[in-house]
Amino acid sequence: MPALPIDEATVQRQFDRAGAARWQLEIDVFVAALHASASKAFGGDIPGARELGRYLDSLHAEDLALACACAAGHAAAWEHFVLEFRPVLYRSADAIDPTGGARELADSLYADLYGLTEREGARQSLFRYFHGRSSLATWLRAVLAQRHVDRLRAGRRMEPMPEPEAPSARAAPAAWSNPERTRYVALVRQGLGRALAGLEARDRLRISCYYGQEMTLAQIGRLLGEHEATVSRNLARTRKAIRQDVEQYLRAEAGLTDAAVEECFQSVVDDAGPIDLNEMLAAGDDRKTSGSLRSK
Amino acid sequence: MMASGDKDRSLEHLLRQASAAGPAPSGLGPCLDAEALAAWADEGLSPRALAMAEAHVSECARCQAMVAVLMKQPPVQAADAHRSWKWSLGWLVPLGAGVAAVSLWFAVPQRTTPIDSSRPFSRARIETPSAQAPASPPSTLADRVQPVPPQAAVGAERAASADARSKPVNELAKAEASNALRRDESVSGARPAEETPRRGALASQDALGRLAAEPSAVSAAASPLAAPAAAAERDRAFRQDAADARQVASPDPSVRWRIGAGGSVEVSSNGGGSWQTQASGVTADLTAGSAPAPSVCWVVGRGGTVLRTDDSGRTWLRVAFPRAVDLVGVQAIDGVTATVTASDGRVFRTTDAGRTWQ
Numbered sequence: 001m002p003a004l005p006i007d008e009a010t011v012q013r014q015f016d017r018a019g020a021a022r023w024q025l026e027i028d029v030f031v032a033a034l035h036a037s038a039s040k041a042f043g044g045d046i047p048g049a050r051e052l053g054r055y056l057d058s059l060h061a062e063d064l065a066l067a068c069a070c071a072a073g074h075a076a077a078w079e080h081f082v083l084e085f086r087p088v089l090y091r092s093a094d095a096i097d098p099t100g101g102a103r104e105l106a107d108s109l110y111a112d113l114y115g116l117t118e119r120e121g122a123r124q125s126l127f128r129y130f131h132g133r134s135s136l137a138t139w140l141r142a143v144l145a146q147r148h149v150d151r152l153r154a155g156r157r158m159e160p161m162p163e164p165e166a167p168s169a170r171a172a173p174a175a176w177s178n179p180e181r182t183r184y185v186a187l188v189r190q191g192l193g194r195a196l197a198g199l200e201a202r203d204r205l206r207i208s209c210y211y212g213q214e215m216t217l218a219q220i221g222r223l224l225g226e227h228e229a230t231v232s233r234n235l236a237r238t239r240k241a242i243r244q245d246v247e248q249y250l251r252a253e254a255g256l257t258d259a260a261v262e263e264c265f266q267s268v269v270d271d272a273g274p275i276d277l278n279e280m281l282a283a284g285d286d287r288k289t290s291g292s293l294r295s296k
Numbered sequence: 297m298m299a300s301g302d303k304d305r306s307l308e309h310l311l312r313q314a315s316a317a318g319p320a321p322s323g324l325g326p327c328l329d330a331e332a333l334a335a336w337a338d339e340g341l342s343p344r345a346l347a348m349a350e351a352h353v354s355e356c357a358r359c360q361a362m363v364a365v366l367m368k369q370p371p372v373q374a375a376d377a378h379r380s381w382k383w384s385l386g387w388l389v390p391l392g393a394g395v396a397a398v399s400l401w402f403a404v405p406q407r408t409t410p411i412d413s414s415r416p417f418s419r420a421r422i423e424t425p426s427a428q429a430p431a432s433p434p435s436t437l438a439d440r441v442q443p444v445p446p447q448a449a450v451g452a453e454r455a456a457s458a459d460a461r462s463k464p465v466n467e468l469a470k471a472e473a474s475n476a477l478r479r480d481e482s483v484s485g486a487r488p489a490e491e492t493p494r495r496g497a498l499a500s501q502d503a504l505g506r507l508a509a510e511p512s513a514v515s516a517a518a519s520p521l522a523a524p525a526a527a528a529e530r531d532r533a534f535r536q537d538a539a540d541a542r543q544v545a546s547p548d549p550s551v552r553w554r555i556g557a558g559g560s561v562e563v564s565s566n567g568g569g570s571w572q573t574q575a576s577g578v579t580a581d582l583t584a585g586s587a588p589a590p591s592v593c594w595v596v597g598r599g600g601t602v603l604r605t606d607d608s609g610r611t612w613l614r615v616a617f618p619r620a621v622d623l624v625g626v627q628a629i630d631g632v633t634a635t636v637t638a639s640d641g642r643v644f645r646t647t648d649a650g651r652t653w654q
Contacts, residue, residue: 040331041342058340095369129331133340138366142334145365149358192310201347205354211311212357213364217624223367224350225339232624243307265306 004038005049006031010056018061023069023077033068034059037131063139064132071115071127078114085140086110092141096148105147109140184264187254188246195245203238210235301642305619325352327359337366543568544585544593551590553609555582561595563609574609586628594634596623602650606631615650 011031015021020030034056038047041055069077089110093102115125130139196204202224209215209223210231217228217235224231250256250264328336328349335341336349353359544553554562554571559578562571576582582597595603595612600623602615617623617636625637632649644653 041345060338092369096365129329131331131335133331134334134338138338139331139334141369142330142337142362142366145362145369146330146333148365149361153358153361188310192307201351201354205350205360207311208354208360209364209367213360215364215367219364219367223337223363228624239304239307239311243303246307247303262303265303268310269306 004035004042004046005052006034006038006056007049010053014056014059014061015065018065020065020069023065023074023080025065025069025072025074025077029068029072030065033064033132036128037064037133040131041133059132060135061132063136064130067127067130067132067136070113071125073115081113085136088137089140089144092144096144102144102148105144105151109143109147180263181267184260184267187250187256188264188268191246191249191254192242194249195242198245199238199242203234203241206231206234207238207242308621327356328353328362330362333359333362333366336363544587544595546587546590546593548590551587551608553585553587553593553595555585555595555597557581559597561603561609561612574612576603576612577614578603583623584625586626586634588628588630592628592631594626594628596626596636598622602626602636604631604634604650615646617650618644618653 011027011034014034015027015030018030020027037059038052038055042052047055066077066081070081089106090103093106094100096102096105109126112126115127126143130136134142196207199207206220206224209220210217215223217231220226221228221231226234247261250261251258256264325348332341332345332349336346341349353363544555546552550565550567552564552568553574554560554564554568559576559580559582561574561576561582563574564571576595578597578601580597580599580601582595582601582603584597585593585595587593591606591608593605593609595601597603600617600620602617602623603612604615605612619638619642621638621642623636623638626634628634633645633647634650635643635645636653637643646653
């Protein structure tokens, strides 16, 4: 790891700003945390002193010092963490799963933060992964979100496929017995996949969040730093662009007439079958070759 | 021939059928770790890192799911609270005294009925018009619906006893919430205007969380009133819905409605001093309302939900709506004429109480 130009004066200033002395945190430990944080942020680059200074000033220094002190096993810091952040963790768990299913995750996370495992005689606390680029509360919630998602995904992979006669098995609608309709639905799906692939990342992200993850406009706006109305407007624009791309694909590449194009759209209204938007959005390497990029 | 709008709706139908399940992450580099995800949420990523994160997440089902789980939670501003708490520490005592004095000045003449004892916490907070009117679509609720503002500055509300740290966390949390709720009542007439209503309203839930989680070592000038722990817990749960509650004012300032998640509708006939629950008959989240008369109110919500009352909410009628889209705005002229705005910007108008829509 290349050495970053953090001078002593900067270290002391950050140390004081963080109130690290409150937890009797060793300054060397805090310096190591600053280095780790900056290394993560700048990757392999070595920033200039001013840029590095600005970055360090942007850190949630108090939370970083608290995390360092907890990781080092300082009792006062841990007591403070329990008092201030354990409720945050539990509230987050309850927000994720109001039935209480995520509480177990919160409890296991709590144990990992404390550092029940050891390596070479040193406690391995999860706090070592906190770098102060966010608040400690947000980081805790993100860790919980990550664990929740991974647990769900792992559970999904283990679920058996439904039997053909089971109610959950999706029966092909009667309309699909018409081979043209089946072909039309497939064409629209191909066109949609290509249209989605041609979107700018931000537009694709917006569509995924709204349709795939069912986030609200406000939540998407918070994520992307946009007003709700802007999110709504951009969604409408992107949807229109997708539609036009799909139409162009159906006409130009599939060689369909206008009437057939209309039948295609009508077909998907009736039943387009199970569609994995995320699969479409995470399609393979033959993307980025579709038509216009009308995301502006 | 299919109109463009019909094709758009077909496409939307197609997009909505998509499931949330997805394949393994794409080949766009490693997934975001929790630290990067949190940094993104707290605007701690550099522009370059942000662009890379957006590009990856736009194609990665796993990361999209993580982002969604995180962003669906009300935003936490614990760090900001810490910072504001630190700089406002020295001002807490005189500020608290000043707020209490001003609140008494404003609160006493307005209160004509006692606070509803079944709800020790009164939602009779300051209504603050949105400071950030949406640019589009035009026919939204900006001048009708006023979002519930967030709690007052954290520093002004914090007033724990000096021995707070010795209390068990749960008991402390309840006591803090109770104290905050009581102080909330007393300052309801003097709450400062909200600056970022949309974000702030959602943050109010976590403002409560901060109050519950953060003991203060400073005694406030306003001594809190005691409240039973059970009532405090009930109020805490009740107020967790407050972030999404919206108030709908009528031409009569004493009559207003309050709508929120899960089809929640309440009415007040004393300017918000007390509220009575009304049966909306729906469970969809309600997002906007418009009351052109004290007895007439239109309310809209997710999934094409449109409700209307002509008798001050004694009965709410579900109005048939042609599209199952999320509705975000309504402006009503009277009991038969209203304009509704969908989340995708489309506008629908009725002049026959919702029997037909154009």
